[in-house]
Amino acid sequence: MRPLQDPAPDLPPETERDAATKAAVLAAAERLFAMRGLRCVSVRDITAEAGVNLASVNYHFGSKDALVFEIFRRRTAELSRDRARMLHEAISRHDGKPPVREILAALMEPPLRWSNPANVRRIAMQFIIRARSEGSDAVREIIRTDVSHLRPFAEALMTALPHLPPEEVYWRLHFTLGMIHNNRFAEFDRLHALSDGITRDSDVDALLKRMLDFAEAGFLH
Amino acid sequence: MRPLQDPAPDLPPETERDAATKAAVLAAAERLFAMRGLRCVSVRDITAEAGVNLASVNYHFGSKDALVFEIFRRRTAELSRDRARMLHEAISRHDGKPPVREILAALMEPPLRWSNPANVRRIAMQFIIRARSEGSDAVREIIRTDVSHLRPFAEALMTALPHLPPEEVYWRLHFTLGMIHNNRFAEFDRLHALSDGITRDSDVDALLKRMLDFAEAGFLH
DNA sequence: TCACTTTCCAAACGATCGTTCGAATGCCCG
DNA sequence: CGGGCATTCGAACGATCGTTTGGAAAGTGA
Structure with missing residues (x-):
């Protein structure tokens, strides 16, 4: 045993x-x-x-699918809690109106830190990414419909960008999520192959900074 | 036999x-x-x-996997041809040094047009997206290693942004590809659920413009 | 101790899958 | 017409899968 x-x-x-x-x-x-x-x-x-x-x-x-769903539910709830905590801290720091960059950081930093090889959550993050694209109907239904954890981010962004139509905020948030979800092993491998390896020695902090720079510019342009 | x-x-x-x-x-x-x-x-x-x-x-x-691989090979080659043609036209139009926006358009427009409901390539595009995340080892190996079709885009971007370190160009290209690959049904459904439907009535041209604005700002910031 | 519930276990069930085989069929060319 | 292939066909094979079952074992409370 x-x-x-x-x-x-x-x-x-x-x-x-x-x-x-x-x-x-x-x-x-x-x-x-x-x-x-x-x-x-x-x-x-x-x-x-x-x-x-x-x-x-x-x-x-109950079943294999239910097991997948259970793990997915626990891990995504945990990730959402991490993100919400960071967002809340940013809101507290800035009297209810945090800048765009800090809102995006609350969205990006938890999954990036989880993906770090030194992090115990690395497997959990890899599982979430897998389940997002290979999961059962139940998992996909959760992804499609459960957006409650994203609402505070959308609202914070609209507060930070009052001149921007809500429609634009939603689309740019969608683009940002696309950037985040693209951080799979295969995609990194392709990037390193394309760049002949010069992108390989980039740590989490450097990657986070690059992603924040890119997305922030996309939001503020 | x-x-x-x-x-x-x-x-x-x-x-x-x-x-x-x-x-x-x-x-x-x-x-x-x-x-x-x-x-x-x-x-x-x-x-x-x-x-x-x-x-x-x-x-x-030969096998089911080989069938998947064959379809994937044909369709991705076709998509790469579309992109390369657009890039070549942009290069011709600008005497070998097209602006960032047109390079990104050559990368984004073909898959977006293919995804249009009125396009006969819609099924093909959906298949490519599926195969990218659910494919066999052979498919994933192709994705990981075959970057030849992306090289002209990376070079064009480095020519258009001579002041930017190549490493940065590669990373920003990686982010842009993430935006493009995120255009799945489930992701759109989630976006529409989050925005209470106000993002739903956006046609391909409007989406292309939004993506180009976002990515261009990310490259030029 | 005993009755009862919860958990564990070995074994099998039923279904589905990709693949293979041998024969039958269609087809082209001498 | 007839031999030589390429293709199609029905049928089955072998393997793997998720799930179920009935009873053994362990835990619980009085």
């Missing part, structure tokens, strides 16, 4: 008494999904990796 | 003698893949839709 091999980064056990199996499944599933993709990981792979019985996934989560 | 492997590497289907079955499979597969996703379409779905025998896919293409 090997209940867990890694300190189970987090994924809070919440109110459950004995959730060792559940936590092991969650951790193993997230890691395998992030590395190989949702469809290329079977329930057998997950349970073998977690050292639990094959039926555990269906017993604890 | 396996009589052929790849008889016409780069020739359009019109040059082959009897390619009715092959063409029917290609068309049906592209349409189904674009609508439902690569993994959610079986070889049986494709052959049933095309009105051909189940074994046709393996006989004419």
